[in-house]
Amino acid sequence: xxxxxxxxxxxxxxxxxxxxxxxxxxxxxxxxxxxxxxxxxxxxxxxxxxxxxxxxxxxxxxxxxxxxxxxxxxxxxxxxxxxxxxxxxxxxxxxxxxxxxxxxxxxxxxxxxxxxxxxxxxxxxxxxxxxxxxxxxxxxxxxxxxxxxxxxxxxxxxxxxxxxxxxxxxxxxxxxxxxxxxxxxxxxxx
Amino acid sequence: xxxxxxxxxxxxxxxxxxxxxxxxxxxxxxxxxxxxxxxxxxxxxxxxxxxxxxxxxxxxxxxxxxxxxxxxxxxxxxxxxxxxxxxxxxxxxxxxxxxxxxxxxxxxxxxxxxxxxxxxxxxxxxxxxxxxxxxxxxxxxxxxxxxxxxxxxxxxxxxxxxxxxxxxxxxxxxxxxxxxxxxxxxxxxxxxxxxxxxxxxxxxxxxxxxxxxxxxxxxxxxxxxxxxxxxxxxxxxxxxxxxxxxxxxxxxxxxxxxxxxxxxxxxxxxxxxxxxxxxxxxxxxxxxxxxxxxxxxxxxx
Numbered sequence: 001x002x003x004x005x006x007x008x009x010x011x012x013x014x015x016x017x018x019x020x021x022x023x024x025x026x027x028x029x030x031x032x033x034x035x036x037x038x039x040x041x042x043x044x045x046x047x048x049x050x051x052x053x054x055x056x057x058x059x060x061x062x063x064x065x066x067x068x069x070x071x072x073x074x075x076x077x078x079x080x081x082x083x084x085x086x087x088x089x090x091x092x093x094x095x096x097x098x099x100x101x102x103x104x105x106x107x108x109x110x111x112x113x114x115x116x117x118x119x120x121x122x123x124x125x126x127x128x129x130x131x132x133x134x135x136x137x138x139x140x141x142x143x144x145x146x147x148x149x150x151x152x153x154x155x156x157x158x159x160x161x162x163x164x165x166x167x168x169x170x171x172x173x174x175x176x177x178x179x180x181x182x183x184x185x186x187x188x189x190x
Numbered sequence: 191x192x193x194x195x196x197x198x199x200x201x202x203x204x205x206x207x208x209x210x211x212x213x214x215x216x217x218x219x220x221x222x223x224x225x226x227x228x229x230x231x232x233x234x235x236x237x238x239x240x241x242x243x244x245x246x247x248x249x250x251x252x253x254x255x256x257x258x259x260x261x262x263x264x265x266x267x268x269x270x271x272x273x274x275x276x277x278x279x280x281x282x283x284x285x286x287x288x289x290x291x292x293x294x295x296x297x298x299x300x301x302x303x304x305x306x307x308x309x310x311x312x313x314x315x316x317x318x319x320x321x322x323x324x325x326x327x328x329x330x331x332x333x334x335x336x337x338x339x340x341x342x343x344x345x346x347x348x349x350x351x352x353x354x355x356x357x358x359x360x361x362x363x364x365x366x367x368x369x370x371x372x373x374x375x376x377x378x379x380x381x382x383x384x385x386x387x388x389x390x391x392x393x394x395x396x397x398x399x400x401x402x403x404x405x406x407x408x409x410x411x412x413x414x415x416x417x418x419x420x421x422x423x424x425x426x427x428x429x430x431x432x433x434x435x436x437x438x439x440x441x442x443x444x445x446x447x448x449x450x451x452x453x454x455x456x457x458x459x460x461x462x463x464x465x466x467x468x469x470x471x472x473x474x475x476x477x478x479x480x481x482x483x484x485x486x487x488x489x490x491x
Binding site: 049053083107124136139155181187 | 201202204205206207208209230232233235236237238239240241242243244245246249250253275283286287289290296297300301346347350351358383384386387388389391392393394396400429430432433467468469470
C-alpha cells in the first residue's frame with residue numbers, strides 16, 4: 001500500500017519558531033512545575049482514554065510545550081478533549097500534573113482566542129462559567145441548551161430522546177436555581 | 191448514638207442525579223447517620239469553571255469548605271465525584287501554593303467568611319467502609335438479593351488523583367461493602383476507566399464510544415447491572431443506551447444504579463424512596479429485581 005506523500009506540508013518544526021520564554025512561564029504556574037522533567041516515555045498517551053481522538057497525544061503536547069511551540073499547543077483539540085480523568089497524572093513516572101497543565105493551556109487558549117471556533121467543548125466550558133457566575137449554581141439544561149445554540153443548533157434534534165427520558169423520570173430541571181446571595185468572584189484570569 | 195455530617199449535594203444531585211441524593215439520604219437515615227445540608231452552598235466549579243478562570247475557581251469551591259468550617263460538623267460529605275475532587279484539589283492547592291492561598295483568603299474575606307481550616311472532605315462510600323464498617327452493614331442488611339451479580343464502576347475522579355482510603359489502581363471498597371450486604375459482584379477490569387464526562391454532550395460519538403466499552407465489558411463479565419459512585423457516570427451510562435443500541439445494533443439494555451440504591455434496598459428501604467423508578471435503561475430488570483419482590487414481601491405480611 002503506497003502512502004501518498006504531501007510535500008507541500010512541512011512536518012518538522014524549526015527551533016527558531018519556538019518561544020522558550022513562554023515554556024518557562026508555563027513551568028512557573030502552580031501545578032505545571034514538572035514540565036521540563038518529562039522523559040517523553042509516553043505513559044500518558046498510553047493510558048489516555050481519548051488519545052486516539054486527539055490531534056497530538058498528551059506526550060506530544062508536553063514535548064511541544066516545553067520547546068515553546070505555543071500556537072500548536074493552544075490551537076490543538078487535544079487540550080479540550082482532555083476529560084480530566086487524571087489517568088496520565090497518576091501514571092506519570094515524573095509525577096507531572098498533566099491534567100493541570102492541560103487546564104493551564106485551556107485557560108490561555110480562551111484568553112488569547114486561540115481555541116478552535118464552534119468547537120463544542122470550550123463553548124460548553126464558557127457557558128458553564130457564565131451560568132455559575134450569574135446564579136451561583138449550574139443548570140445542566142441551560143448550559144447544554146446555550147452550548148447547542150452557539151455551536152450547532154441541529155444537535156438539539158439528536159438530543160430529544162434523551163431529554164424526553166429525563167423529563168419522564170423527573171431528572172430534567174428546566175428552571176435554573178439562583179442563590180439568594182450569589183458569591184462575588186473577582187475575574188482575574190479571564 | 192447518631193453520627194453527624196455536613197452535606198454538600200452539588201448541582202447534579204438536584205437534576206439528573208436526583209436519585210443519588212434520595213438514596214444517599216435514605217441509606218444514611220437507615221444507618222442512623224445524620225446529614226446536615228450546608229445552607230446556600232454553591233457550585234463546586236466542576237471541570238468547566240477551572241478551564242476558564244483559575245483564581246476565582248478556587249474561591250468558588252473554597253466558599254463551600256468555608257461554610258463547612260463554620261458549620262457544627264466539619265466532616266463534609268459529598269456524593270458527587272467531581273465535587274469531591276474539586277474540594278480536595280482546592281485544599282491541596284491552598285496548602286501548597288501561597289499565592290493561591292492568598293487569593294482564596296481575600297475572596298473569602300470579601301464575602302465575610304472564615305478560612306477553610308479543619309474541614310475533612312468525605313465520600314459516602316468511604317464513610318460506609320470506615321465509619322460504619324462491614325460488620326454493621328452485614329447486620330443491617332435484611333433483604334436477600336434476588337438479582338444477578340453486579341459490576342462495580344468507580345470512574346475517575348473519586349480515585350484519581352486523590353485517593354485517601356482505597357487502592358488507586360484497583361479500588362475494592364464498593365465490592366467489599368456490597369458483599370457484606372449479600373450482593374454478589376463480578377471482576378470488572380474497566381472499573382476506573384473514564385466514561386467520557388461531558389463529552390457525551392459535546393462530541394456524542396466519542397463519549398458514547400467510551401460508554402459502550404464499559405457497558406459491553408460489564409455484560410461480557412456476566413453482570414446484571416452496573417453500580418456507580420458518580421452522578422455523571424450514572425447519567426452517561428444510563429441515558430445513552432438507546433443511542434448506543436442504534437449505532438452498534440447490539441441489544442444493550444442494562445440497569446445503571448447508584449451503590450446507595452442497592453445498599454439501601456438490601457437494608458429494607460422502599461424502591462420509591464431510593465429513586466429506583468428514575469432509571470432509564472434496564473427498566474424490565476429493575477422491575478423484576480425490586481418492584482416484584484417488594485410486592486411479594488407485602489403479600490407475605
